[in-house]
Amino acid sequence: MNPNAPRTSLLDRLDKGPVICAEGYVFELERRGYLQAGAFVPEVVLEHPEVVTQLHRDFVHAGSDVVEALTYYAHREKLRIIGREKDLEPINRKALEIAKQVAMESGALLAGDICNTNVFDAADAASQKTVRAMFEEQVGWAADAGVDYIVGETFSWAQEALIALDVIKRAKKTAVITLAMHQADVTRENWSVGDACKRLVDAGADVVGLNCIRGPATMMPLLEQIRANVKTHMAALPVPFRTHEQEPTFQSLRDTHWHYEEGSRPFPVALDPFACNRFEIAQFGRDAMALDIRYLGVCCGAGPHHIRALAEAVGKHPPASRYSPDMSKHAFLGSHERIKKVQKDYANKL
Numbered sequence: 001m002n003p004n005a006p007r008t009s010l011l012d013r014l015d016k017g018p019v020i021c022a023e024g025y026v027f028e029l030e031r032r033g034y035l036q037a038g039a040f041v042p043e044v045v046l047e048h049p050e051v052v053t054q055l056h057r058d059f060v061h062a063g064s065d066v067v068e069a070l071t072y073y074a075h076r077e078k079l080r081i082i083g084r085e086k087d088l089e090p091i092n093r094k095a096l097e098i099a100k101q102v103a104m105e106s107g108a109l110l111a112g113d114i115c116n117t118n119v120f121d122a123a124d125a126a127s128q129k130t131v132r133a134m135f136e137e138q139v140g141w142a143a144d145a146g147v148d149y150i151v152g153e154t155f156s157w158a159q160e161a162l163i164a165l166d167v168i169k170r171a172k173k174t175a176v177i178t179l180a181m182h183q184a185d186v187t188r189e190n191w192s193v194g195d196a197c198k199r200l201v202d203a204g205a206d207v208v209g210l211n212c213i214r215g216p217a218t219m220m221p222l223l224e225q226i227r228a229n230v231k232t233h234m235a236a237l238p239v240p241f242r243t244h245e246q247e248p249t250f251q252s253l254r255d256t257h258w259h260y261e262e263g264s265r266p267f268p269v270a271l272d273p274f275a276c277n278r279f280e281i282a283q284f285g286r287d288a289m290a291l292d293i294r295y296l297g298v299c300c301g302a303g304p305h306h307i308r309a310l311a312e313a314v315g316k317h318p319p320a321s322r323y324s325p326d327m328s329k330h331a332f333l334g335s336h337e338r339i340k341k342v343q344k345d346y347a348n349k350l
């Protein structure tokens, strides 16, 4: 990307081809030792802003066309739980400032981000007013920062997603709304994903789809259902884990080889043995493109190598492609003329 090139909108970019959006920042920062699993609140934005800046740069280098501000779970309810409600506005404004800096220096799009509030209750109208107020404050700060668009993500109640969408559209921003589907293949109010996404499109969503919770294998059948119901641009950002029919979500995966005191649920910090390799993510990218799903990314668990593989799979050549593997130069497995026969002959014994 060229920072001096004229900035084009998300929708213009999607009309021309795929757009890659890296996500899963809280998981990656937890892995790096700067964020606590459990609450998963991005306090790192205030405590180690330089780490967040570098993470954004790493993902843009790897192929992300978007810098999404790290405001996931930086909402009033979560900050209350960790006793830092007074830091609500500073954490949001700082996350947006960090993301904007990297977007401006790289030419990437700048996205605001809101997510599930964990207080929505379909049977409680008062809770819905609370949810709306939480979204309004976060969307207001994102709009102040001049974001190109706003992501509303990981909603398992489609009605909560509809409130998020309404708040984003009232702020006159482009809205990317992604639902998070747990073990049931319906939303928590029992809407099919196809129906839920159709309602979101009818209510003005610019891009609809799924993110988080499910790996490529168990997200794809739901994406097909959505594609059959909507004609707008679609989004798909799975977690990079080998979920399957019996254990369709990363919370439902069980590790039969290893147990710890809290049981055999490897979510969230012992999922390593289930990780998708980069080739599986590349294949997901090609499969999604075959459904004309152009807003693509990887959520919790994503590393820059996944993002580069995804970007390359859909025809992009990010800066990190300079270092994509070339095994022809390997000491034993290589084909280069300078690799001695005695080395090549030994390759099968490695």
Ligand SMILES: [Zn+2]
Binding pocket: 024, 211, 212, 213, 239, 299, 300
């Ligand atoms: Zn996620």
